[in-house]
Amino acid sequence: MTVGWLTMAPSRTLAFAYDHDWLTAGFSISPLSLPLRSGVFVAKRDPLNGMFGVFDDSMPDGWGELLTDRMLRKRGIDPFSVGPLTRLSIVGTGGMGALEYEPAASMDDSVFPTDLDDIAAECASLLETDFSDGLDTLFALGGSSGGARPKILTEIDGEEWIIKFPSSMDPANIGEQEYAISRLAVACGIDMPETRLFPSKRCAGYFGTRRFDRVGGPNRPRTKIHMVSAGGLLETSHRLANLDYGLLMRLTMRLCDSVEDCERLYRLMCFNVFIGNRDDHAKNFSYLYDRDKGEWHLSPGYDLTENPGINSEHTAAVNGKGRGITIGDLTMVGTRAGIARARCISIAKDIRERVADAGFMASMG
Structure with a gap:
């Protein structure tokens, strides 16, 4: 179901309007700034460079932004020339949460996940240089993600997971540390998604967390939250x-x-x-x-x-x-x-x- 429509306002900031059917059957996607009513909402210039926060959440930052910019350069496109609507189109259906963007401008070259140690090595190579042989793989697996650490979005046993890899600033055992902290958080009464430490031949392991913006599994309907x-x-x-x-x-x-x-x-x-x-x-x-x-x-x-x-x-x-x-x-x-x-x-x-x-x-x- 269409939530609404996005365009650039004359002020070169984002403008948004809810779809008529969504006004009847939907909900406010951002209650403080985009209440469920008719009319056009125009974003302020600062502090989100003309974006509404809920759509800025869909934009990759950190690792995902790095991958997107490298893929654009690989295709001969200056990343600074690519505006927010095009970047949301690149996110397409692969963003965090439930929002999807059409038309999609996919740069995914239909690659398949490989060994986690191999992916970690490609991440390290990309962080150290401007090039990686596995750039297409890394983008397909993590181009829509946020956060500073390298990561992939993948499916395990019919459920969607995020698996993180060390950055150039992290200790080699960062995965083991984050896993231990996640278990400690549960012991402290904090609501946490399922977490795992995935095995590695290179380090103590890679930290993974099951996505809480997805529900459903192998024998249940898949729903985005x-x-x-x-x-x-x-x-x-x-x-x-x-x-x-x-x-x-x-x-x-x-x-x-x-x-x-x-x-x-x-x-x-x-x-x-x-x-x-x-x-x-x-x-x-x-x-x-x-x-x-x-x-x-x-x-x-x-x-x-x-x-x-x-x-x-x-x-x-x-x-x-x-x-x-x-x-x-x-x-x-x-x-x-x-x-x-x-x-x-x-x-x-x-x-x-x-x-x-x-x-x-x-x-x-």
Whole structure:
């Protein structure tokens, strides 16, 4: 079913209008900036270069953007000459979440996945040089992905997975580390998708996570789930350190109308602080829309790693602080969101103890 129509406004920013049938049978794909009503919405120039956040979420960044630009150059096209509508067409049906873009301008040369160690070697080659013999393979497997780390989107036993590979800045055992942290997150009560450590002859293994924006399996219908990041909803760039957990709590309550979702976010905040994941930017929190119930919910956790951040500061502030965060600061954010103070303290102390016992405790300074 057609959601709506995109074009470039005279201001050279994106313009969007919902399709007539979607207005009757659909839902708002981004409630704060694109409410479900007729008329044309025109994006602001900043901070997303003339894009609406929900469509910016579909655009590959980091690794996926690198692959796209390399593929364009391989075809003799200057990446700087390619505008947002063309880039969305390149995403086509392969983006994260449920949105698809037509007409599609595929650059996929119909290649097939190969051995994970071979893919890791091609990723390393591409990061070190401007060329890789496996560029077509890498683009087909990961050209629509976001995030800085090399990765592929693939199918395993009828289910869709994301498998990550080390970047040039990562330790060789980064996959093993992220897997251990994902299991620790589950022990701390954080909602997580299934994760695995895939075997390797080159390193301790490659971290993989089952996609939560896809449901269904070998014997069940495959369905895409609409997903929007916090940055997409707030129309802000994840490259700006302008987020705080208090704002995320208010966004979660407004969108989900659920104290349970706020408590899930509270657990995630505590875990990020104690694990030392300071890369808690606006694209590392997302929301999923349940069409059957007509409800939004906070997504499972993802991209949970030890990350020192910029100047050892959290990208998302906690009670106004980027460092030196105390249990009192965590509790203040939680109680303002409607969670009982005693419960906030209990959750924070429990997560701190579990993280410390696992040997991951970060400096709070």
